[in-house]
Amino acid sequence: MTATAREGLPAAAVDDEGEPLRAHRWRTPSVEARTAGALLGVAGLVHVVVTPEHVDEWAPAGVFFAVVATAQLWLGQALWRGTAKRVLPAAVLSTAGLIALYVVSRTVGLPFHSDGAAVSGGGHHGPLLVPGGHGNGMPVIPGSEGGSTVEPVGLLDAVCVTAEFAALALLVGLMAVAQRRSVTNLLLAVGVCGWVAWAAVRFT
Amino acid sequence: MSLSRRDLLKLGVVGGAALALPLERTVRAGTSTQSRLASSRLPKPFTLPFRVPPVLQPSRVDSTTDYYKVYMKPIMADVVPGLKTPLWGYNGSVPGPTVKVAQGRRTVMRQVNNLPATHPLLRYTPWTSVHLHGSPSAPEYDGYASDITNPGQYKDYVYPNTPTARTLWYHDHGLHHTAENVLMGLAAQYHLTDPLEQSLPIPHGEFDVPLIVSDAMFATDGQLYFDNHDESGMFGDVVLVNGVPWPVMKVKRRRYRFRLLNASISRSYRWSLDSGDPFVVIATDGGLMPEPQRVKSFRQGMAERYEVVVDFSRYPVGRRVVLGNSSPKNNIDYDNTNKVMAFDVVGDDFDPADNAVPDQLNPTNPVMALTAGDAVRTRRLDLVRKNSQWTINGHTWDDVVRSRFALVEANPAEGDVEVWEIRNSSGGWFHPVHIHLVDFRVLDRNGVAPMAHELGPKDVVYVGENETVRVVMRFEGRGKYMIHCHNLVHEDHDMMSQFEVVAGESTDPMSDPCRSLPEDGEL
Numbered sequence: 001m002t003a004t005a006r007e008g009l010p011a012a013a014v015d016d017e018g019e020p021l022r023a024h025r026w027r028t029p030s031v032e033a034r035t036a037g038a039l040l041g042v043a044g045l046v047h048v049v050v051t052p053e054h055v056d057e058w059a060p061a062g063v064f065f066a067v068v069a070t071a072q073l074w075l076g077q078a079l080w081r082g083t084a085k086r087v088l089p090a091a092v093l094s095t096a097g098l099i100a101l102y103v104v105s106r107t108v109g110l111p112f113h114s115d116g117a118a119v120s121g122g123g124h125h126g127p128l129l130v131p132g133g134h135g136n137g138m139p140v141i142p143g144s145e146g147g148s149t150v151e152p153v154g155l156l157d158a159v160c161v162t163a164e165f166a167a168l169a170l171l172v173g174l175m176a177v178a179q180r181r182s183v184t185n186l187l188l189a190v191g192v193c194g195w196v197a198w199a200a201v202r203f204t
Numbered sequence: 205m206s207l208s209r210r211d212l213l214k215l216g217v218v219g220g221a222a223l224a225l226p227l228e229r230t231v232r233a234g235t236s237t238q239s240r241l242a243s244s245r246l247p248k249p250f251t252l253p254f255r256v257p258p259v260l261q262p263s264r265v266d267s268t269t270d271y272y273k274v275y276m277k278p279i280m281a282d283v284v285p286g287l288k289t290p291l292w293g294y295n296g297s298v299p300g301p302t303v304k305v306a307q308g309r310r311t312v313m314r315q316v317n318n319l320p321a322t323h324p325l326l327r328y329t330p331w332t333s334v335h336l337h338g339s340p341s342a343p344e345y346d347g348y349a350s351d352i353t354n355p356g357q358y359k360d361y362v363y364p365n366t367p368t369a370r371t372l373w374y375h376d377h378g379l380h381h382t383a384e385n386v387l388m389g390l391a392a393q394y395h396l397t398d399p400l401e402q403s404l405p406i407p408h409g410e411f412d413v414p415l416i417v418s419d420a421m422f423a424t425d426g427q428l429y430f431d432n433h434d435e436s437g438m439f440g441d442v443v444l445v446n447g448v449p450w451p452v453m454k455v456k457r458r459r460y461r462f463r464l465l466n467a468s469i470s471r472s473y474r475w476s477l478d479s480g481d482p483f484v485v486i487a488t489d490g491g492l493m494p495e496p497q498r499v500k501s502f503r504q505g506m507a508e509r510y511e512v513v514v515d516f517s518r519y520p521v522g523r524r525v526v527l528g529n530s531s532p533k534n535n536i537d538y539d540n541t542n543k544v545m546a547f548d549v550v551g552d553d554f555d556p557a558d559n560a561v562p563d564q565l566n567p568t569n570p571v572m573a574l575t576a577g578d579a580v581r582t583r584r585l586d587l588v589r590k591n592s593q594w595t596i597n598g599h600t601w602d603d604v605v606r607s608r609f610a611l612v613e614a615n616p617a618e619g620d621v622e623v624w625e626i627r628n629s630s631g632g633w634f635h636p637v638h639i640h641l642v643d644f645r646v647l648d649r650n651g652v653a654p655m656a657h658e659l660g661p662k663d664v665v666y667v668g669e670n671e672t673v674r675v676v677m678r679f680e681g682r683g684k685y686m687i688h689c690h691n692l693v694h695e696d697h698d699m700m701s702q703f704e705v706v707a708g709e710s711t712d713p714m715s716d717p718c719r720s721l722p723e724d725g726e727l
């Protein structure tokens with residue numbers, strides 16, 4: 001029994017390459033899908049490049065970056081070859097989640113690294129173990145954000161997040177209309193929350 | 205693609221947040237950085253007059269003890285002409301006032317933390333812990349990093365002054381911001397004399413001169429400029445001696461004794477005189493060497509003390525002799541960090557007494573008689589960078605704190621002699637290692653005899669790049685004491701651990717905590 005028969009598609013249907021058409025494939029990857037694939041490839045490569053420095057800082061962070069890089073490169077080639085239809089919702093949500101994580105890490109900082117781990121520019125994070133100390137004893141060096149987990153935006157960051165966001169927009173466009181509405185509403189809600197939180201901090 | 209206008213609008217809101225908010229935050233953080241004072245605005249070397257810190261007077265004296273009151277407080281200092289620099293000084297002096305005491309007299313120093321509640325720029329609470337470096341103080345008076353005194357509190361430190369004559373220094377040791385507190389000015393010398401030192405015909409009095417060398421960088425507004433280079437070190441483009449940038453000192457045509465203290469946060473020096481003449485090293489951290497050592501240049505790590513005699517009688521009046529620095533590896537150098545200070549030879553009359561260096565200084569110091577064969581065991585200290593932190597045997601002071609101060613690297617019994625093998629297997633940095641409580645003898649470095657200038661009793665040893673240094677010491681004292689790197693940025697992040705001299709009875713380092721200032725502020 002072929003996959004086609006199992007999925008109940010017309011047995012005669014074949015795609016451009018003469019293979020049986022399957023539900024998780026587009027007939028031909030559109031320009032949008034291929035562009036999204038290429039953009040995710042770029043983002044994946046950026047994550048490959050920065051994995052070693054994150055391993056050096058904190059091993060779990062390195063593992064996370066390696067996993068993200070692998071997933072993005074796989075998704076990129078799948079989109080390029082037109083085999084990613086079934087994972088489209090997962091791709092949209094995980095890309096959106098990754099962007100959200102990035103925004104948090106560059107604005108308020110991530111709540112990791114509390115146990116002897118570190119990000120570049122500061123080895124001491126998390127609770128200060130100073131019995132009897134009044135307040136915080138950790139100097140904050142101007143510019144280096146010492147004592148904070150907020151990282152500054154670098155060139156690679158900007159390239160990566162721009163590629164991811166453009167890919168995200170293209171992937172949303174590939175979704176079915178009904179699905180697309182709930183996804184864009186969800187994204188809008190997150191975006192509005194981000195702006196409101198920023199305004200609340202900056203203007204109060 | 206079939207995104208509707210509404211879809212695009214929604215995505216625009218999200219995309220705007222994703223791209224703009226991180227950038228906005230980064231730009232805002234960037235604008236809060238200090239801007240560094242241009243090197244053209246720094247004073248020219250050898251234009252400012254040399255000065256010696258004041259001598260601290262006791263507030264009370266009884267038959268056994270000298271009592272001192274020291275207030276740590278903020279001042280506006282004139283360091284770079286034309287600018288005001290906020291600093292913190294012991295009694296408002298940077299460097300702090302020198303304490304002079306004779307062996308056997310006890311001192312009690314009341315250290316009052318009158319610093320602001322938070323550092324004006326770096327926003328930390330400047331708690332303090334005062335360490336008298338070179339003194340076998342009881343654990344509760346040793347400046348244990350976690351035995352802290354907050355602003356508005358004070359602590360009485362008791363010092364026995366039992367060891368041999370030496371150049372000590374008192375400086376801040378407060379947990380996690382020692383580097384910043386010391387850079388702000390909390391460091392000073394402390395001279396202990398004994399009958400042997402007094403009887404030798406080496407220079408005394410006005411010819412026995414403290415040289416506290418440090419480095420700093422300044423911002424355009426006159427404040428100190430802070431950059432710890434990702435917690436690797438703080439380096440300045442200005443070299444200060446007794447708080448003055450590249451001073452010039454008038455010297456008479458005779459011998460002078462200089463008590464060289466490297467009080468820099470992270471910079472090590474290799475001294476030389478531009479005349480090519482040697483220094484005669486007469487004392488190291490723990491006091492007089494068995495015999496003087498003549499060296500044309502020598503390196504000095506942070507917190508090391510060397511007493512050197514320089515003979516200016518060999519120069520004509522009007523000659524300028526420059527003390528230079530050919531930087532050891534892994535320092536960050538600037539235009540004038542190769543210069544330290546200048547000596548202008550003058551023809552004034554001088555007292556001809558104490559103008560010699562005898563061939564024997566202190567040949568019977570038991571520390572210098574110790575050999576590896578006396579040791580009951582050998583221990584290893586590994587200085588390693590791990591998870592972006594500086595560690596000793598993989599441990600940090602946070603580990604010590606988390607263990608409720610139980611974690612120790614070594615637990616010799618009282619009176620034990622041990623060899624410690626201190627290993628720095630990196631080529632990227634050096635670590636001057638300070639072992640509290642003890643005086644040790646340096647046995648060898650990478651299997652080779654120690655350098656000539658190290659042939660005296662020591663309490664800090666320069667563990668350079670890819671060096672393994674062996675030291676031998678006898679543990680006299682009781683209780684817990686710190687071991688740490690004296691690159692104070694390393695110490696703060698967090699290359700510090702401890703050992704315990706095990707004895708029947710000992711006191712806890714936290715057993716005599718600070719007290720709050722009375723309401724009226726009067727003590």
Ligand SMILES: [Cu+2]
Binds near residue numbers: 634635636689694695
């Ligand atoms: Cu170090």
